[in-house]
Amino acid sequence: MKKLFGLVLGTMMSLSVFTGCGTQDDRITVGLVQLVEHTSLDMIRESLVAELEARGYDDSKVKIDYQNAQGDQSNLNSICKKFVGDQVDTIVAIATPSAQAAVAATTDIPIIFSAVTDPVAANLVSDLNKPSGNITGTSDAIPVDQVFELCNELTPEVKKIGFLYTASEVNSQSVIEQAKKFAPEYGFTFEEMTITNTSELQQAAYSLAGKVDAIYTPIDNNIASAMTLLSEVGKESKIPVYVGADSMVMDGAYATVGINYEELGKQTADMVIQVLEGTPISEMPVETLNNFEKVINKTTANKIGAPDHVEGAIIVE
Template identity: 35%
Template sequence: MGVSKQMNKKILGTIGILALFTLFAGVYETVDKQQKKAIPTVAVLQFMKHPALDAINKGIYEGLASEGFHKGKNIKILFENAQGDQSNLKTMASKFDNAQADVSVGIATPAAVSLANTITDRPVVFAASTTPIQSKLVKSYQHPGGNVTGVSDQAPLKSQLKMMQTFLPHLKNLGVIYTSSDDSASIQAKQMMTLAKKAGIQVKPYTISSSNDLNQTSKQMVANHQVDAVFVPTDNTIAGAMPTLIDSTNAANVPVFPTVDTMVKDGGLAAESINQEELGIKTGKQVAQILKGKKPKDMPVGFIKKGDLVINRAQLDKLGIKMPNKYNQQAKFVK
């Protein structure tokens, strides 16, 4: 009987230990699952591959890291590139919605609009929307009012026009080319046309529906010395096909003034440019603030207040345009 009692005690003790082990294992498993679930997910939808948009994407991760969110460590990143295809945008936005991403980021207006139209119950942040109010992403700059906020890439157009006139004191005819289906580009182009007309400059607008139209339209624009210079707004389609535009304008000895530094690098003469990586960093910091508890409706739209004067020195030489003395100290040169 004594031996039997001892055996029973041993068995009961073993069972107790196993029960405790099972209990603690379950607790640890629950804690582990909660920790994994607590890692936030940020979904990034980029409209197309282009150096300017790639720089914004890079900046977003830098901005998140500066606020303590490091990709692959304490934050999960989902990324999709629509390659300029509208149907891809809708599919990818739905994918992010199904994934229940904590914050979704749209790089360029088409991507942001697609996300905002699809995701209505979680935060959406736009990066590089030129006209977020007109695009119905926000109600106002100071009080967005919904689940969307972000950072605008509005270019300083008045400064841009003055800069163009400094390079070309006798500027009389300005060609303005943009993609008709790009709302942001269209609005910015029309704003520049209004400013130019007020300055006594004759404006000649040209539109394309896709990059396939750019070769023929650009050649038509510069034929027979119709324009003294060309302005290109923040237009993703043209940005992705700048060599085509520059081939036409260089053949006619006509300078191109875009609004983005990467477009200057690709053959534009000069721009009062928004720093795209800085814009991305500012966007990443907004995303981080949302992850920390802020609501998009209470977060004013961000702006890059001062553009950088970026000049393509090779284009100056190629087109025989003299560098204004006032820009020698402040300009950043590419090529």
């Protein structure tokens, strides 16, 4: 009986070892963390993954551990700490708070960020051209002055603009500071209003709409995640809502001069591939798209009685 038991136990141990070897995952692991779901960030993620696959980094080579923080900072911190504990090969952080959580979690694992408007103000890098730590990536910095030019072109009757943004978003603060400097050059006065979360957005937007001729909001992740609420206020109040991203126009805002987020995703994927192939972070300057597009929402334009086209613009409905 003892001999039989030993034989069975030995067989089970052999099977266990064999099974363990068969399930070992030798793929590269990419920890992908996204602040919240909204069109801009989703476009980056989807484009990034598609570009990795197109360049040969498909599911057979790369395991992508995608995590969404649902807009919660504590979730971001937990996700990034888990990535570190799992010893992922690189972290991809979409949006400024995601990048800040990642860089706080590790000084060793390479981090590539995307959709960080002002990496210096966010304390991610001190020099865009010479990253000195373990982090670099792509910026979605936007031409605020060009948005104001478009406003004058499409709606010359606008004299006072309401700046609406989330007080805690560093990226939004940076853009609004630029907007304040540019506004007088384009003949605008402005009124400023901040929110702390999306539950305050609708009331704040209605309040602001009653005092201004147009509303401008930057690439604000909080507001972008509830863009339909803001766009409805603009339509009901018959005032244009200018924004910082083409995807926000797709979600109902009136117009923008912004970047293409699918292209930003591809650009971010290229940087991820460089890291996976051994390029040091120190040799990878922060990259920014230089091709900007005018984008107008035709449905919204018709609702507020504003022009639904301009030369060279992309028209969405």
